[in-house]
Amino acid sequence: MSGTLLAINNYFYRRGGAEAIFLDQLDMFERAGWRAVPFSMQHPNNLQSEWSPYFVPEIEFGRQSSLATKVGHSVEVIYSRKARTHLNALIDAVRPDVAHAHNLYHHISPSIFPLLKQKGIPTVLTAHDLKLACPAYKMLSPQGICEKCRGGRIYNVLLNRCMKQSIPLSGLVMVETAVHRALGLYRRYIDKIVVPSRFYGAKLAEWGWAEDQLAYIPNFVEQAIFDRPFMVAEGDYFLFAGRLAPEKGIGTLIRAAALSGQRLHIAGTGPEEAPLRALAQQSGADVEFLGYLTGTQLHEAIAGAKALVLPSEWYENAPVSLLEAYALGRPVIGANIGGIPELIKENITGMTARPSDPDDLARVLTAMDGLSAQDRSDMGQAGRVWVQQEFSQRAYLERTTQLYHQLGATF
Numbered sequence: 001m002s003g004t005l006l007a008i009n010n011y012f013y014r015r016g017g018a019e020a021i022f023l024d025q026l027d028m029f030e031r032a033g034w035r036a037v038p039f040s041m042q043h044p045n046n047l048q049s050e051w052s053p054y055f056v057p058e059i060e061f062g063r064q065s066s067l068a069t070k071v072g073h074s075v076e077v078i079y080s081r082k083a084r085t086h087l088n089a090l091i092d093a094v095r096p097d098v099a100h101a102h103n104l105y106h107h108i109s110p111s112i113f114p115l116l117k118q119k120g121i122p123t124v125l126t127a128h129d130l131k132l133a134c135p136a137y138k139m140l141s142p143q144g145i146c147e148k149c150r151g152g153r154i155y156n157v158l159l160n161r162c163m164k165q166s167i168p169l170s171g172l173v174m175v176e177t178a179v180h181r182a183l184g185l186y187r188r189y190i191d192k193i194v195v196p197s198r199f200y201g202a203k204l205a206e207w208g209w210a211e212d213q214l215a216y217i218p219n220f221v222e223q224a225i226f227d228r229p230f231m232v233a234e235g236d237y238f239l240f241a242g243r244l245a246p247e248k249g250i251g252t253l254i255r256a257a258a259l260s261g262q263r264l265h266i267a268g269t270g271p272e273e274a275p276l277r278a279l280a281q282q283s284g285a286d287v288e289f290l291g292y293l294t295g296t297q298l299h300e301a302i303a304g305a306k307a308l309v310l311p312s313e314w315y316e317n318a319p320v321s322l323l324e325a326y327a328l329g330r331p332v333i334g335a336n337i338g339g340i341p342e343l344i345k346e347n348i349t350g351m352t353a354r355p356s357d358p359d360d361l362a363r364v365l366t367a368m369d370g371l372s373a374q375d376r377s378d379m380g381q382a383g384r385v386w387v388q389q390e391f392s393q394r395a396y397l398e399r400t401t402q403l404y405h406q407l408g409a410t411f
Contacts, residue, residue, distance in 0.1 A: 002033040003097035003409065006090075006121070010107040012040035012047055012055070014294075016243075017320055018128040022102045023047075024222055025400075028393050037094050039087055041107050054090040056083045059107050078176045079183075080109040087112050091119055098409040100400075101125045101190075105137075110180055113189035122407035125186070126194040126217075130315060132186055133207040135177040136162035136170075140247050140314040144356070150207055154178060187213075191407050194400075196318035197339025203315065215403055219318045220396035221387055225299065225327045232303040234373050237263040237288075238333070238365060239305035241298060241321055244270030249311035249335060249355065251279055256311075256361035258285035262369055264309075267293040267301055303328045306376060307368050310334040313356050318343065323391050326383030331376055333364055349383035 007029075009022040026036040037051055042058045059076055076082060099121050104110065116123045131137040135157040139146055148156040154177050156162075163169035180186060193209070195201040196219045205211050238257070242248055250266065254276060257264040266276070267290040280287040293301055302308055308325035310316070315338035322343050325332050332350035334340040344350040353364040368376065389395075 004035045006096035006099040008039045009102040013045040018103045079111045083108045098404045099123045110185035117189045199339040217399045221323045221327045235304040237265045241267040244272040247314040249313040253311040255358035258283040259362035260365045307331045326387045329380035331379035
């Protein structure tokens with residue numbers, strides 16, 4: 001049996017992890033015989049789609065624009081009437097059986113949820129981050145993990161300038177959160193919230209979300225990674241792959257590489273690149289910056305590493321890069337924070353280290369390096385088997401389709 005899936009996300013190109021899940025979900029359901037219809041925001045980088053005429057006009061605060069335009073965008077961020085209008089037309093055209101939203105705050109906005117409820121369309125939202133609890137979505141401040149807004153104290157997002165240290169942006173996010181909560185746009189109109197990690201489910205429950213509104217469905221690995229052979233010999237390096245941002249803990253990793261004398265490759269770009277390069281030079285760490293890698297180049301870099309390292313210092317959700325490393329037969333070293341440790345079987349598929357602790361991470365890097373290449377390969381193969389069993393596209397399709405049925409979707 002198949003139906004029509006309305007999949008919703010701000011961006012319609014591979015911008016980050018949420019977009020990858022969104023786009024892979026569309027492709028997966030189409031291959032399973034569904035009609036998968038996207039609803040997104042207009043953007044120059046978007047993929048081609050027959051449904052793009054229904055997409056909402058672009059909102060990009062990082063670009064130069066007039067004061068009037070910025071004010072108009074601010075209103076749309078809080079409650080987008082344009083999104084409701086455009087989506088209403090799309091719903092009339094395709095008559096979806098179920099709607100599945102991903103990241104839509106700041107652009108499409110949750111203004112669409114009452115419309116979906118009015119139309120009788122079962123609606124699911126995947127929590128790719130902690131926006132449902134934290135106005136700034138990361139529960140992170142320059143001082144580290146932050147849960148000051150718990151209990152409704154959302155004024156802290158402005159007091160602490162949580163959005164890029166900007167008073168206007170932080171104030172806007174505070175107002176946005178207040179309006180959304182007053183109208184109950186998430187709590188009253190979403191039938192189920194999918195959490196990709198058990199940690200996120202527990203954290204949202206701590207912040208007052210009803211456990212029966214939460215459904216654990218883990219992320220998945222693109223099947224092509226399994227199907228395409230990556231015959232790469234193990235190299236003499238550890239690898240970080242991702243955005244070069246403060247919360248990723250890359251500075252801690254560079255210090256750990258210097259302390260342990262291990263070679264480190266860093267694949268990615270981001271706002272922290274210049275200071276990280278300076279730190280590598282200052283610390284004497286053996287670091288090679290590879291720049292932005294994607295597709296085959298990235299997979300070959302992972303397949304050739306002793307281990308993929310995720311030294312995150314925020315409540316990471318369920319990193320797909322970790323699952324991809326397993327699919328490529330490589331072990332993982334991860335910080336013991338957020339959803340990372342639930343994806344690592346200690347000394348079976350990888351190892352964990354204390355977050356923000358270069359000495360402990362150096363210890364773990366040394367321990368992984370001290371294993372034989374065969375031992376590391378065995379770890380990676382154990383991870384690969386685990387991914388095939390629990391984190392495959394087939395498993396995701398079955399779990400998600402079952403959830404849609406439970407919500408009363410008829411197809």
